[in-house]
Amino acid sequence: MKVLVAIKRVIDYAVPVRVKPDKSGVEALIPKMSMNPFCEIALEEAVRLKEKGVAGEVVAVSLGPQHFQETLRTALAMGADRAVHVSSEACGLSAQGGEQPQPLGVARVLAALAKRENAGLVLLGKQAIDDDCNQTGQMVAGLLGWPQATFASKLEAAKGDPRVRVTREVDGGLEVLSLPLPAVVSADLRLNTPRFVTLPAMMRAKKRPIESATLEQLGLSAADVAPQLRTVVVEEPPRRKAGSRVADVGELVRRLREEARVL
Amino acid sequence: ASTLLFVEHNGEGKVAPATLAAASAASQFLPGPLEALVCGFGEALASTAASVAAVPGVTKVWLASDPSLERPVAEPLSKLLSRIAAKHQPSHLLAASTAQGRNLLPRTAALLGTQPVTDVVKILDENTFVRPIYAGNAFATVQFSTPPPAVRVVSVRPTAFAAGAAAAASSPPAGASPAPVEPVAPELLHELGDVVSARWEGQDVRSSGRPELGSAKVVVCGGRALKSAENFAMLEELADQLGGAVGASRAAVDAGFVPNDLQVGQTGKVVAPDLYIGVGISGAIQHLAGMKDSRTIVAINNDPEAPILSVADYGLVQDLFTAVPQLIKEVREIKEQAGSA
Incomplete structure (x- = not known):
């Protein structure tokens, strides 16, 4: 079985961001980009499936500007067999204008890739930590007409088994689904802990090719990935006014009763 | 313009508080009537529909009863929602951004070929929404650039609209009568059980007895x-x-x-x-x-x-x-x- 893993490059999760002065978006205080943490978890799960002999090949795929290839290289170093990059610049999305592909466009590309690669399983992160959309996996599943299990915290699969069993995190607890393959699964935090990429693995990955695919090859047009939403403005969150320190529990309780009136 | 609201419930007659917040968001900030869709199967469904009919702002309740809808599984539900959206052509399809809403709404939007807006905290007008990005370190105002009549698929963050819901619940307008309840057209449920779908196998949901x-x-x-x-x-x-x-x-x-x-x-x-x-x-x-x-x-x-x-x-x-x-x-x-x- 072939497993397709979607990869997004984002500002590193530990880097603080601020709203740009022209309010067109956000910028990182330190220029450090990384693989979206949830994509890392999805990829780790795919590599483990391969190590267990359940998956035959792991293909990491990404739609984005040229520099996304660096993150695909990290994916190769983590254990992906192949990497496929679809250039967003070639899709008519200008990097200068800050035009990002939106989840529906990304999902159309991923669905086309899943069909072309004849994937048995598509693994994605449940959300990207930049736009926090939490949409792409569900949309890929819908477009393909495949069953979906989002927010997975456990994935049980066996070689040759036509179904996978997924434990998902839902409001109030956990839910177990059994999915006929092919299927789409999105990873939650507790699915696994991704491995560290070693330097020798990174060096080896540098020598390996990254394949390119164009919209035309995937049977899509620029209109399929064109944004449907326009970002009007990006603003700072309202600041909370500075609070105060209390000396002890007695003062805390008194002020919660008299000032805040919540006790 | 009209809004179709997906109702989340526990299968035993109780409507999720998050859905009340979403109803409040729609009735305050979106134009036109507010129609609610209750999906499920079993005896409690009628009482769920009745409690939704009494929610302030709701003008009509659609009831979809089918064995494939007994559990909130995304495949049949998204199929049904996309069929209803195509038939009724609401201007907005709305749900609360809960685990269920997050699971269901983007899939439905994909079936309709439209980009959704999820986790909205403010509705500026029928095409313009504010949502948090970067873990709430920034707020983006986004606007649909596609012309109507494409349906706007939107999920709202319940906590951002909860106050309105609480106020409406504590002081229902005097003399308000419940909204009418009507089953959805039978063709909308046709062969819903044949959709390729995950099979629900169980859950581990503990009740602590504390508020949600x-x-x-x-x-x-x-x-x-x-x-x-x-x-x-x-x-x-x-x-x-x-x-x-x-x-x-x-x-x-x-x-x-x-x-x-x-x-x-x-x-x-x-x-x-x-x-x-x-x-x-x-x-x-x-x-x-x-x-x-x-x-x-x-x-x-x-x-x-x-x-x-x-x-x-x-x-x-x-x-x-x-x-x-x-x-x-x-x-x-x-x-x-x-x-x-």
Whole structure:
């Protein structure tokens, strides 16, 4: 079985961001980009499936500007067999204008890739930590007409088994689904802990090719990935006014009763 | 213009508080009638529909009863929603951004070929919405650039609209009669059970008897500094004294002190209670994203440099094992005084 893993490059999760002065978006205080943490978890799960002999090949795929290839290289170093990059610049999305592909466009590309690669399983992160959309996996599943299990915290699969069993995190607890393959699964935090990429693995990955695919090859047009939403403005969150320190529990309780009136 | 609202319920007649918040958002900020869709199967469905019919702002309830809808599985539900959207052509398809809403709505939008807007905290007009990005470190105002009649698929963050829902529920308009309930057209349910779909195999959903985390008026959250699952009992006692819910940081969940569904933060639950008490929580941005809209924030931490103290209205720098038992005692005394007065 072939497993397709979607990869997004984002500002590193530990880097603080601020709203740009022209309010067109956000910028990182330190220029450090990384693989979206949830994509890392999805990829780790795919590599483990391969190590267990359940998956035959792991293909990491990404739609984005040229520099996304660096993150695909990290994916190769983590254990992906192949990497496929679809250039967003070639899709008519200008990097200068800050035009990002939106989840529906990304999902159309991923669905086309899943069909072309004849994937048995598509693994994605449940959300990207930049736009926090939490949409792409569900949309890929819908477009393909495949069953979906989002927010997975456990994935049980066996070689040759036509179904996978997924434990998902839902409001109030956990839910177990059994999915006929092919299927789409999105990873939650507790699915696994991704491995560290070693330097020798990174060096080896540098020598390996990254394949390119164009919209035309995937049977899509620029209109399929064109944004449907326009970002009007990006603003700072309202600041909370500075609070105060209390000396002890007695003062805390008194002020919660008299000032805040919540006790 | 009209809005079709997906109703989340527990299968036993109870409508999710998050759906009431979404109904409030629609009736306040979206134009046209508000029609609610209740999907499910079984005896309790009629009473669910009846309670939705009484929700302020709801003008009509559509009832979809089918064996394939007994559990909230995304494949048949999204198929049904996309069929209804195509037939009824509402201007907006709305749901609360809960685990269920997040699972279902984007899939439905994909079937309709439209880009959804998820986790909306403000509705500026029928085409313009505000949503948090980067764990709430910024707010993006986004606008549909596609012309109507493409349906706008939108999920709303319940805590952002909960106040309106509470106000409407406490003072229903005088003389309001419930909205009519009508079954959906039979062709909309045709062969819904034949959709390639996941099979629901079971759940592990515990009921603590406390208010639901997402809609509780008081939330007591604990972090890794609690050191053990046993020590969380202390927070449960405090929450029970205050009539609140218990939550946790990711660190406390990962350490196994509490189950995953109690996680508050960017990737967990978003809470905005009247009173939030963070105990032994340092305040990573991912956690702050889930609680900084709380009305009053209390932080108890022995580290004077903990980032949570910068957003707290009241910061107490003290060992939690000293402070929390004392706080429980004082809160209990207040309640006893109030009880005897």
